[in-house]
Amino acid sequence: MPPPPSAPLAPLRSAIVEALYPTSANILPVVCEGLGLASGDREEAFASKRNYVQGRISGLSRERLLQLAYQLLQDGPNYELEEAVGRVEEAGERLISELLRRSIGRALIPFDLSGHVPIFEFLRDIWPIDRLPSRLYSGGTVQDDLERHMHRNADMDNDEALEAVGAYTCSQRRFFRFLEALLHPRTREEDEQRRLVAILNPLLQRDGFHLAETSSISGYPVFTVKAISGSAGAPADPLISETLAAFDEAxxxxxxxxxxxxxxxxxxxxITSARTLLETVCKHIIEDAGGTYSDRDELPKLYRTAAEHLQLAPDQHTEEVFKTILGNCQNVVNSLASIRNKLSDAHGRGRKAVRPSARHAELAVNLAGTVATFLVSTWRARQASQP
Incomplete structure (x- = not known):
């Protein structure tokens, strides 16, 4: 297998040079020696501080340059150096495209970007908008642009604001920080968190990522961008997501x-969510078909009712192969209801109760998604066939 592609090191060297440039020429040789660089004298530093540093780092390896960059970052944040480090470390990793970033930006247009947090405070936590040069006016900053066009003129939407701060071209780690801040409990309530996740995950999955619920704060979910690998994702996930989103996104x-x-x-x-998914799909289909159900109806009965409206009940077919397949679908639903009752978090349990593992949950979720997609596709096909 060929080695992963490496990022050009010139931008990182340039960022290191600029990080050291504010240092007085009087003490630059001492500072450089303290960083483990070759010694020199003040006369050389006074001739050109940039050349002084460049000459001492030009032959350094990738690993040594990164080590040096992290030494400098210990003195405080430095946007340009952080971005250069990010570019080098992300080389060869799975990356989302600029096209996908822009799709995410357009998807965010209807939402309040910063939620409960003042917009400038929210953005400054990720980008130094009060220092980044304006892309619109000479001598101004990005914050000036946002103040004029988001606040005073109200003629800049979220997509344009993200373009202004550099969200579509910044390092991936910074873009993911933005997504995680966007969904943080400090920023918005749980119902809106989950609505955004439902919108963003089908997009992120195109490039092999998803927003996963990784922890909680005072019971509120915290989401982290994760790469889809192994059991975190399955080939059918995007297709199921697209089908179910089109049926009822909310x-x-x-x-x-x-x-x-x-x-x-x-x-x-x-496992609880897998059963909730099937219950919700069945209820929607029953309602759309003009049928009724009781609040006391459990999943097996809801599925039978929905299947009858869709003519999917085994006793509605004479071909043995279809009766077998549809009967097995009913068995899958009954088993999901049973495993949820025995293993999910919906009921209290004793100390010695069996707890489900990730593989049990993967089986339950994948089965529920497949059955739900089959029901939705069948309902759509029946609607399309009606005059």
Whole structure:
């Protein structure tokens, strides 16, 4: 297997040079020696501080340059140096495209970007908007642009604001920091968190990432961008996500997204979400078909009712192969209801109760997603065939 591509080191060297440039020429040789660089004298430093540093780092390896950059960053944040480090360390890793970043920006247009947090405070936590040069006016800053066009003129949407701060071209780690801040409990309430996750995950999955619920603060979920690998993702996930989002994004797709997020991190909750997904799909289909159900109806009965409206009940077919397949679907649903009752977090349990593992949750979630997609696709096909 060929080695992963490496990022050009020139931008990192340039960022190191600029990070040291404010140092007085009187003490630059001492500072450089303290960083482990070759010694020199003040006369050389006075001739050109940039050349002094450049000459001492030009032959350094990638690892040594990164070590030097992290030494400098210990003195305080430095946006340009942080970005250069990010570019080098991300080389060869899985990356999301600029096209996808822009798709995310457009998807965020209807939302309040900073939620409960003042917009400038929110953005300054990620980008130094009060120092970044304006892309619109000479001599101004990005913060000046945002103040004029987001506040005073109200003619800049979220997509344009993200373009202004450099969200579409910054390092991936910074863009992911933005997404995680966007969804943090400090920024917005849980219902809006989950609506955003339901919208963003189908986009992120295109490049192999997803927003996973990794922890909580006072019961509020905290989401982290994770690469989809191993059991974190399955080939059918994007197709199921697309189908369920088109059917009903507000509740059905939200239940599916929650099940996906919990599949490896919270198996018990994932099994509960898998059953909730199927219950929600069945109820939607029954309602759309003009049928009724009771609040006391459990998943097996809801599925039978929905299947009858869709003509999927085994006794509605004469071909033995279809009767077998549809009967097995009913068995899958009954088993999901049973495993949820025995292993999920929906009921209290004793000390010796069996706890589900990630593989149990993966099976339950994938089965629920497949059955839900089959029901939705069948309902859409029946609607399309009606005159």
């Amino acid at each position: 509740s059905v797709h939200e239940a599916w997204t929650r099940a996906l997020q919990r599949r490896t991190t919270h198996p018990e909750g994932a």
